[in-house]
Amino acid sequence: MTKPLNWGLLSTANINRALITPLRASARNVLTAVGSRSQVSADAYAREWNIPTAHGSYESLLADPDVDVIYNSTPNHIHAEWTIKALQAGKHVLCEKPIGLSVAEVDAMAAAAAENKRVLTEAFMYRHHPQTLKARELVASGAIGKLQLVRGSFTFSMPSEVNIRLDPALGGGSIWDVGCYPISFARFIIGTEPLEVFGQQVTGRSGVDDSFFGQMKFPGEVYAQFDSGFRTPFRTHIEIVGSEGTITVPSPFKPGLDEKISLYREDKTESITIPSQELYIGEVEDMADCILSGKSQHMSLADSRANVAAIVALLESAKTGRPVNL
Numbered sequence: 001m002t003k004p005l006n007w008g009l010l011s012t013a014n015i016n017r018a019l020i021t022p023l024r025a026s027a028r029n030v031l032t033a034v035g036s037r038s039q040v041s042a043d044a045y046a047r048e049w050n051i052p053t054a055h056g057s058y059e060s061l062l063a064d065p066d067v068d069v070i071y072n073s074t075p076n077h078i079h080a081e082w083t084i085k086a087l088q089a090g091k092h093v094l095c096e097k098p099i100g101l102s103v104a105e106v107d108a109m110a111a112a113a114a115e116n117k118r119v120l121t122e123a124f125m126y127r128h129h130p131q132t133l134k135a136r137e138l139v140a141s142g143a144i145g146k147l148q149l150v151r152g153s154f155t156f157s158m159p160s161e162v163n164i165r166l167d168p169a170l171g172g173g174s175i176w177d178v179g180c181y182p183i184s185f186a187r188f189i190i191g192t193e194p195l196e197v198f199g200q201q202v203t204g205r206s207g208v209d210d211s212f213f214g215q216m217k218f219p220g221e222v223y224a225q226f227d228s229g230f231r232t233p234f235r236t237h238i239e240i241v242g243s244e245g246t247i248t249v250p251s252p253f254k255p256g257l258d259e260k261i262s263l264y265r266e267d268k269t270e271s272i273t274i275p276s277q278e279l280y281i282g283e284v285e286d287m288a289d290c291i292l293s294g295k296s297q298h299m300s301l302a303d304s305r306a307n308v309a310a311i312v313a314l315l316e317s318a319k320t321g322r323p324v325n326l
């Protein structure tokens, strides 16, 4: 059997805990190291999570010869910088969403991955889940006729005023943080890229979009509408509308182990049970497939780039008050 991949966590972010369980459940992956901006915090984190090696700087983690894969869970504004450094250090990288804050950043990251012959993927975990694949399969099979509209929401109520998500300098804002999910879901279901977008935002005290409302026009008169935000209770939802029916996905971005989606057509509603799958295992196993078996990645960098391009255009539209062509 091939040697398992050794993973290093780049930062002590809250989201790391989502990855630790699947890493430990997977036979092909091992969590070996964590890197933090301070040795004290790295040591405390390593003790808490029983991680063998604690590095007191990101540079030191990247220089660790025992680490094969970096999970980049830093704030959005340094995803590109540290992903590129990790790739140049010969590591494969699973980078948290949004992979970058501009198309130029994504292009530089993709170039570094190609030059160093390493795998780089955006950690859009929901894209690996059987529920997402089922929704797309239903649409592609014509189950709801001609696709017309994908509507989605992702909002939650921010518990504190001190959060990376509220800081414009760290790549904060609701569209980058959670709006990226319904935008990505719509693009995946529709299977093409938006031609024109229009966005409006409510700007919060810190200067980021506290709420964002967007519309995207796709080829063939297909539309997507979404909202994202930090100032309303937790809401996630996807509705897919076609000429012959609708599909409703109540928990599209963070599905649990027991999910059902609804297919409404010919005046009947069918409840479709989704095979149970731990949410974060798919992205971990996909990295192992790509690195160990040379498989193509499930979600391409071109796909990630197009999501970032759509978000940048929506923000530009909200700023200028005009639709933006892509």
Ligand SMILES: NC(=O)c1ccc[n+]([C@@H]2O[C@H](COP(=O)([O-])OP(=O)(O)OC[C@H]3O[C@@H](n4cnc5c(N)ncnc54)[C@H](OP(=O)(O)O)[C@@H]3O)[C@@H](O)[C@H]2O)c1
Residues within 6 Å of the ligand: 011, 012, 013, 014, 015, 016, 018, 035, 036, 037, 038, 041, 073, 074, 075, 076, 096, 097, 098, 123, 124, 125, 164, 170, 177
């Ligand atoms: N896929 C998902 O389900 C999901 C869910 C939540 C978040 N995320 C993504 O994961 C990333 C981290 O989110 P999070 O909520 O887990 O963040 P968080 O708890 O605030 O942690 C961010 C970490 O980044 C490091 N860091 C480096 N520079 C920093 C700076 N200037 N200010 C603050 N922290 C800094 C810190 O680690 P050290 O002090 O150890 O260096 C900090 O612990 C974001 O990109 C977010 O979009 C993804």
